[in-house]
Amino acid sequence: MPKVTFGHTGNTVELANGSSLIDLEDTGKSEVPFGCRSAACGTCAIDVTAGMNNLSPKNEDEIDLLDTLDMDGDKRRLACQCTLYGDITIIPIN
Template sequence: MEVSGSRIGRTKVIDAPEGGDLVDICDYHLAPIPFSCRSASCGTCHVEVLEGADLLEPPEGPEAELLELLGGGPYRLACQARVRPGPGLVRLRPALAD
């Protein structure tokens, strides 16, 4: 699977191993996503999933609760969003990006 994201006007496509979370995958490939707690409690790593949401494990537990408080929609917490097996492309951007 590939993960693509835009941050400050640039896009980077990276390979993503199944089961990894988006924060670790992007950090490893020098395409960091801001984060703080890694436990779905702060929302710092809130990202908008522009494409490929079905390629991520569904949100559950604390992530699902925080996403509901943040208004739902096509968003995930990158520290909790884990990659499912199989080929595809996930496009994302920080939730506060315009």
């Protein structure tokens, strides 16, 4: 199963391949806060420091909100919009 590493603490969580990163909450070990879960609030913003290729590409809603919040950048994602396909390392922004 793909492994999510929280870069700021070194803690790890495994999720099934093809999981949404929202599923981190079900593990009880999420270090990413979630709000709307629908690309509307920006609460779940993360920087992906390794494994960006192991996430689904940005969708239009994600691109639009990151742009609106002036949070666009190569490493920045909204966790609620990401599907996991391999190991990643992330740092929550909020």
